[in-house]
Amino acid sequence: MIQLTRVSKEYPRRGPALTDVSFRVAKGEFAFLTGHSGSGKSTTLRLIHMAERPTYGEVRVSGFSSEHTSPRDLWKVRRRVGFVFQDFRLLPGRTALENVAFALEVTGTPRKLLGPRAQRLLAQVGLAPKSGALVHELSGGEQQRVGVARALANEPVVLLADEPTGNLDERASRGILDLFLELNAAGMAVLMATHDLELVRTHPRARVLELDQGRLVFDSTGRREEAP
C-alpha cells in the first residue's frame, strides 16, 4: 500500500530532512510515525502524498510510483490517499457540511448528491448533528472530525494524518484516535504522525515507526525493508 525504498530528501537551504528511509505499510495496517519535532515525520507524509518528490529513492503509494507519476496525474494519487492536518485547514466562513461538500464537488460528485453524501460522511465521523454549524462555532475536536470527513470524501484506501491531535485536548485526541482505529478496522490503512507518546502507548498493539534526525531508528514490528 505504502512503500518507501531508500528515500532521502534534501532541501537546498535546510540540508537533509530524510536519509535512507525504507519501510512498508500494508493494506489495512495501522501505524504511528513518531519522533521529535524536525525528525522528518511531516516530510515523510508529504512524500507519500506526493506533495514533494524524494531526492533519492522511491515512494510507492497504492500502485503509483514517485518516479513515474507525472504532476498531471497527481490527482489520482490524492483521491486514494486522504490527508488530515494538525491545523484542520477547513474553509472559514462555511459550515461543516459545506466544507465536506466542497471536497465532493471539486472531485466530480453530481450536485444533487452533494448534500446527502456530505451528510453521510459527517455521520460517519459522529458529527451529523452539527453539520449546519459554521466552522468557527465548532470545538477543535469537532473541527478535526470535519477534516477527517473531508479526507474520506473520495473513499481513500490510505489515510495520512500529520499530528492530528496536536491542537486537541486529551479527550478529543482519544476520540480522534478511536475514529482512526474504526476506519482502520473497516479496512483503511492509516499512518498517523505524532509526537504524543502517551497517545501511542494507549494502543500498544499498533505498529510504531520512529524517526530521529531524518533516519528510521525504530520499527516495532522489527521488519526491515531491504534495499533491492
Place this chain on the structure above:
Amino acid sequence: MSYALREALAAFRRAPVLTGLASAMVGMALLVLGLFGLVAYNLQRSLADLEERVEVVAYLRDDVRTDQIETTVARLREIPQVQGVQYVTKERALERAREEFPDFHSVYADLETNPLPASLEVSLLDGARSQEAVESIAEAAAAFPFVEEVTYGREWVQPLFTLRRVALVAAAVVGAVFALVAALIIGTALRIAIFARRDEIYIMRLVGARDGFIRRPFLLEGAFAGLLGGLLAVALTGAVHWGVNVLLDFRVAWIPLPWIVAGVAGGMAFGLIASALSVRRHLREVA
C-alpha cells in the same frame, strides 16, 4: 450552475474594479480594431464602387474620320480585358456636361463652338482592372495618331489603397499596444483572484481535483472579461459611428454583422488565451 461558472462570476463581485479595468482594456484594443473596421469597410465599399468606374477614355482630335473611329473601336474590342467600347460624339459630350453640371448651364448655352472633344470610352471586364491591364490598354489607345489624350482612373484609386494599408498598420500597432496592456491587466486580475482563493485551491489539490477543474473558473473569468470588452468595443464603435453620421453629418456605413460577431468572439478568445497564459504560473505561486 456549474462550479466553474459560479466561481468565475463570483470573481467579478470579488474584484469588480480590476475585472472592469481588464474588460475596458480589451474593449479599447477592440475599439481600435472596430474603428479600423469602420474605415476599412467604408473604404472597401468606395474602392469597389470606384473600381467599377475605372475605364480608359481616349479623347479624339476633331479632324478624325469615321472610318478611323470604326477601325479603332474594332481594334480595342479585340483586347481580351475589354468589355466594350463606346463612341461618344462631341455633341453627346456637351449634352452630358449640361446634365452633370447644371450650374454651368448658361456657360454651355452661350458657346459658339463646342469645345468638348469626341471620345472612346473603354470599359473593362470584372477582375481585369489591374494597374497593368489599364496601362496597357491606355498605351494601345494612345498609339493611334488621332488620339489626343488618354485618361484612366487608376492614378487616383491607388492612393486609396495606400490609405487603407496605412490605416491597417496604424490600427495593428495601436491595437497591439492596447492588447498587451489588456493581457497584463487580465493576468493581474487572475493573480488576485487566485490569491484570494488560495485556501480553496489548496484544498482542491489536497482532495484530488483535476488541474483542469482548478483552472477552469479562472479561464472563464478571462473569457468573460474578453466578452465584456468585445461588447464594450461594439458599443463604443457604434457611438463613434453615430457621432460621425449624426453630429458630423458624414454618411458612413455600419460594419457588417459577421465582422461584429468575429470581433466579439475574438475578444472572448483573447481573454481566454491571456488567462491561460497566466493562470498556470500564478497557480504555481500558491502551490
